Amino acid sequence: MIIEKGKNSFQLKCQNPFVVTMHHIDYYPKGNAELGPIEMKQIKRDNYGGDFNFNDRWKMYYGKKVPGFPAHPHRGFETITIVLKGFVDHTDGLGSSGRYGNGDVQWMTAGSGLQHAEMFPLIYEDKENTLELFQIWLSLDYMDRMVDPDYKMLWNEDIPILNIKDENNKLTNIRLIAGKLKGEKPPKPAKNSYASKEESKLSIQIIEMEPKAKYKTPYVSDTLNRSIYFLKGDKLLVEGETLYNNEYAFLTGDEISLENIGEEKTQILLLEAEPIDGPIVAYGNYVMNSMEEIEKAYEDFRDTQFGGWPFDKREIYHDKNEKRFEKHEEGNVFYPGLENKE
Known part of the structure; x- marks a missing residue:
């Protein structure tokens, strides 16, 4: 039976244990040599520097050259990113990275704290680069907020x-x-x-x-x-x-x-x-058991940067010709359909 119904928004209304779900659909134009839009538009930056004008056909979000979300922190929950069309470039503070899209799913556990960047490279110069994805924020069990961060790919071919x-x-x-x-x-x-x-x-x-x-x-x-x-x-x-x-x-x-x-x-x-x-308490980039733990997350990030960001820029995207791949901090690279590479 139906308990409740209503209209969707950009942030889909969720029930426990799902904290929030975003549905991104951006009709990006052809890309340039730097993986950004071939025709950069004038952007009114609000929302702490972001670009969330939903009257536009596409958004740069917080990206300056390439659309997406430069390095930012999370703690206490997981992000599940389901890409229906287009590509995402992942990089995190542990040294892991990847490119995935067109049916792939990334499952990332922020746990005790992690910084990551998720950029939307406009790979195609000869056609439009439509992006459609869901990002689901799933709470960790209240006893598991501080588990070690983790990152896993679910490739389209295996779903x-x-x-x-x-x-x-x-x-x-x-x-x-x-x-x-x-x-x-x-x-x-x-x-x-x-x-x-x-x-x-x-x-x-x-x-x-x-x-x-x-x-x-x-x-x-x-x-x-x-x-x-x-x-x-x-x-x-x-x-x-x-x-x-x-x-x-x-x-x-x-x-x-x-x-x-x-x-x-x-x-x-x-x-x-x-x-x-x-308890599930969500505030900003964190999901914890209380507002005191949320405040501690902000304090810890100021003090430790959740292990730091070992790169010279916040907006990281991969080589234009790179295929879909998954690389973990130990250095092994996996390409779906191919053998592992050292």
Whole structure:
């Protein structure tokens, strides 16, 4: 059943243990030789220097040459970045780095504290560089706030897609990023993630339904927090109630009927999990157990920079010709589909 519904915004309204989710969609133009936009626009910088004018087709955010988010700190939670289109260049203060996109997912545990940069390189000079991604902030369990930072890639090639047909042969595709469904499991999340605990029953799914398709979510539990975000499509029937484009619904953990009653294919983000039975206090870049711990995070960052930033600039992006890769602090480089390189 539907517990609550409403309109989406840039920051999607979330339920415990999900803290906040952002849906970025930027219609970037062709890129230049430095991976920035070929035609730099005049930007009014507000929000502490950022660029968040949602009337524009694309944003530089905090980037000056290349769009994105130069080095900034986090503590106490995880970021799960699901890139549907475009690319992201990752660098963190531990020395890890990577480039991922077009279906890849990055799972990063900030834990006790970490700085990272996430830039959006405009790789293509001969065509537009549309970027679409979700970034989900997932709370760590209240006992695990200060675990060691971690970073893991879930490559597009390894993420299962379930193709489910209803009684009328209409198709629903489910991209399973976390959790298990109908016997399928994606790659494991980061090791200390709340999602790695069986009892969390955590699942992240992207659901695409062709017109007239019907699908029922399975029963999970009576205490589950389940949220759906209807981001593309016309009309979605949820337990007999109509959800319109760019609306959300909070649902029970029962078997829930969904039907695409519009004329377009849907895109639905589903987040579900058992709530964390402990405090979750989010403020700025930190998620902790109390405001006192938030204040301590700010103090620690001033004193230690969470281990520092061993680079001469805050806005870091990789070589234009670099392929998708994952590099950890020990130096090993992994290219999806290829053998590891030392």
